[in-house]
Amino acid sequence: MSTLSARPARPWPGSATSRPRPRWSPSRRRRLAADAALLLIAAAFLLPLAWLVLASIDSDATLRVSAPGSPTLDNFSAVWTDEITFTPMLNSLLLCGGATILTVACAALAAYPLSRFRSRVVRPYLLAVLFTTCLPITAIMVPVYGLFVQVDLIDTMSGTALFLAASQLPFAVWLMKNFMDGVPVILEEAAWTDGASWLQSLTRVILPLMGPGITVVMIYSFIMMWGNFFVPFMLLLSPEQLPASVSIFTFFGNYGQVVYGQLAAFSILYSTPVLLLYVLISRRLGGGFALGGAVKG
Template identity: 35%
Template sequence: MSAIVEHRRRRIRRGRLVSNILALIFALIWIFPVYWMINTSFKPPFEVTTSTPQFLPAHPTLRNYHAAIFQSNFLGDLKNSLIVVAGTLVLAISLGVLASAALSRFHFRGRRAILVFILCVQMLPSTALLIPIFLVFNELHLLGSYLGLILAYVASVLPFSIWVMRGFFLAIPYELEEAAMIDGANTRQILVRILFPLVAPGIISTSIFAFVYAWNDYLVAYTFMKTQSMYTLPVWLASFSTPTTGTDYGGQMAASVLFSLPVVIFFLIIQRNLVAGMSAGAVKG
């Protein structure tokens, strides 16, 4: 009997060892491009273009970061990105929470048709909607404005936000609302004090998606903004590669690191709140 148990333990240990090795390999494959981007950002031009790979810069320099930060349109594009991302987050999350609450907690005619329509819109690629939205916004004189770009992003983010947060609302038992109604709470109080804290993880998850989508988008920003002063950071990042001057690889890698930092910082802040939100609605026995 002991031999059988020992054999099973050995099999479990071998399985865990193989799993850990595979996980380590996949982690290295995933993290290597990030490491190479950071590594290249500190290299001078002659080290970037050398045919022999250098896994550490022999002559580290901050020249690439200086060139990226003090480029003429960096601060303006950063301001544009922050305004557009903030507007997208506020509008998408506000509308998504209210719509998902209505579609999950209230029964009305046409609810299933709305859910099917939201799912169909979510299945469409964003590029398929680019030309129709462009034509509509052109008639409404929204092109080249913050509002137009924000609404374009919200149109792409909102179906996903509604669908995800609706699942969180459906997971909340109706008994909590009934108990609150017995205690005299109205609909607004139930939403604000009971439902919203319980769906906080869903709100945070969709906010991450909305932030990353609005922050990373290049095509819509480049198409909808008419003047260079209204471009966002993804368009600024593409300016390091031009047909006439070629590609400034060191500057582009430094710009990519700067471009990625707000996403990392936002995720770290949200991750801490995500754990708090998951326990905010815990019912004490």
């Protein structure tokens, strides 16, 4: 007895199964469009960096991105002086470093009651603090300049550092409060049981566990102050006290003449401390909060 094998039925011409699948599906088109947009954004960031590197080793650098005919380090030799690089960089380190330490210390003290005490005014107060970060610094520089003249803080490093710290404090408080919320209150209560005061529990329990959060606040505050041009330009008058963010203006000569090669070389040197700061403490950023084993069940 023979069995007949079933043959697959051939689709009718024009049926749905005989139509070829579209080569470009909608999902693939969206993916390609997203990749193209990302490539354009990457090019927008990479082209200025490429110009910065190539122009720094080109003695005849222009605004065009082109490889130098004969690479040279003459631009770095020209700016590697006390007057152009070392003194402004030292002023920037003193100014931004002192302001960053003051900002982190004040932000920790201000974030502690906002994180630990519950009140109806905490949320409106935080929103008001966050709103102050949206105000342009140029809107208040005229009254600040008049105030600094009256209290004799104009042309002083301490007064400029104080204002830089005050301008970065609102967002630093907001960040510090959010990081402090991640530390369990039970650890602080255990410290109180052992006889610790609120200041001791803050400095010996909460802040050590907030290492990554403090690092983020410190890096953000330092970078924002390091690139600030307008505030030191307004409050510092003596040339020997100007930071690097203001002394970079000396590369722009009269009648629109700019020494692009030296400007690019100085920009690379100016960016080095920020990169070193991030590299040195980047390990703490990925560590997360060290709360493992702190709370025992």
